[in-house]
Amino acid sequence: MYKNLLLLLFALFFLYSCSGDSKEEEPGKINGKILSKLVEDALWGSEKANYRLSGFVKPDTPPPDEYNQLKIDSVVNREGIKFYSVLLEYPNPIHNVLAIYDENLLLYLLDNSLNGNIVTEWKNISGKLYLIASENFISKDLLKLSRISLYRMINGKFYLVFHSFTKLDKAGKIYQQMIENIDDNKIITRLSSNRKTNFNNKKDIFNFNQGYCPP
Numbered sequence: 001m002y003k004n005l006l007l008l009l010f011a012l013f014f015l016y017s018c019s020g021d022s023k024e025e026e027p028g029k030i031n032g033k034i035l036s037k038l039v040e041d042a043l044w045g046s047e048k049a050n051y052r053l054s055g056f057v058k059p060d061t062p063p064p065d066e067y068n069q070l071k072i073d074s075v076v077n078r079e080g081i082k083f084y085s086v087l088l089e090y091p092n093p094i095h096n097v098l099a100i101y102d103e104n105l106l107l108y109l110l111d112n113s114l115n116g117n118i119v120t121e122w123k124n125i126s127g128k129l130y131l132i133a134s135e136n137f138i139s140k141d142l143l144k145l146s147r148i149s150l151y152r153m154i155n156g157k158f159y160l161v162f163h164s165f166t167k168l169d170k171a172g173k174i175y176q177q178m179i180e181n182i183d184d185n186k187i188i189t190r191l192s193s194n195r196k197t198n199f200n201n202k203k204d205i206f207n208f209n210q211g212y213c214p215p
Contacts, residue, residue, distance in 0.1 A: 029103040032072050035084055039072075040064050053099075054107040056086070061095050068116070075122035077129050077153075083108070085131050087120050098133060100151070100158050109151060109158040125182050128152055134166075144169035148179070150187075162187050162206060177204070 030038075041049035042057040043064040050057045064070070071087040086099045093115045100109040109131075117136040122129065131151040139145055146167035151158045168175045174194045180203070181188040187206040 030084075030101075030105055031103075032074060032084065035086065035101070035105075036070070036072055039070060039086060039088070043067075052105055053101075054105075054110070056088075056097060056099055056110070058095070058097075058112075061097075062090060062092075066090065067095075069118075071120060073120060073122060075129065083122075083129075085120055085122065087118060087133075089114075089116065089118050091116070093137070100131060108153070111149075111151075111160070114149070115147070126184070128182075128184070130182075131158065142170065150182075164189075164206070 038049045038053055039056065042053055043061065068089045068091060069087065071085075071089075073085045074082055075085075076082045082103045084101045084103075086097075086101065088095075088097045090096060094112075096112065096114045096116070096118065098109070098111045098114055098118075098120065099107065101107055111133075114133055115135045115137040119134045121132050123132055124130070129152070133149040133151070135145075135147045135149075137145055144167075145165055147165045148162070149160060150162040152161045153159075154161075162179075164177065166177050166179075172194075175197075176192050177189045178192070179187060180190050185207065189204045189206070191200065191202050191204060193200050
């Protein structure tokens with residue numbers, strides 16, 4: 001009986017120890033420092049870190065000592081959920097990536113379509129939370145272009161709801177598109193130029209349709 005009691009105590013101790021280890025290994029909520037470390041580790045080849053980041057780093061992505069910038073911003077929405085935006089920019093825009101996570105590393109957005117010289121910011125517009133990405137780049141060594149992308153949460157995911165050029169500079173001939181108003185259903189912009197054109201001071205309307213948002 002004494003022997004059986006020892007075996008039972010040993011079994012209970014073993015189960016308790018395993019249970020305690022699993023709790024210690026269970027990842028908790030992240031912060032900006034942890035997220036930055038995960039991205040750096042993934043860029044240096046850590047499959048475990050990249051798995052936690054839901055495949056943020058593509059197989060052909062250069063190492064971290066070659067990127068232009070790694071920028072991590074955070075914001076808390078009205079429901080108290082904290083979101084992190086992660087921007088990784090390289091000299092070759094094919095490697096650029098923008099992602100959005102929450103504190104539990106749940107992925108809400110992964111966008112590989114942005115060009116160089118990118119600036120991101122979180123902003124509340126008309127009671128809605130947006131992530132804004134502004135790009136400035138040169139096309140065909142002649143055209144200076146500016147473009148803006150707006151991402152908004154819809155049905156539990158962040159979607160690209162606006163993606164358009166805001167400035168075209170061709171040898172001093174400048175054409176611009178400025179956002180005037182954003183509401184739940186549409187975006188209104190105004191066109192202008194330093195040249196006399198038919199569209200000068202005209203408005204354009206972009207509806208949140210299936211071209212931008214999910215059905």
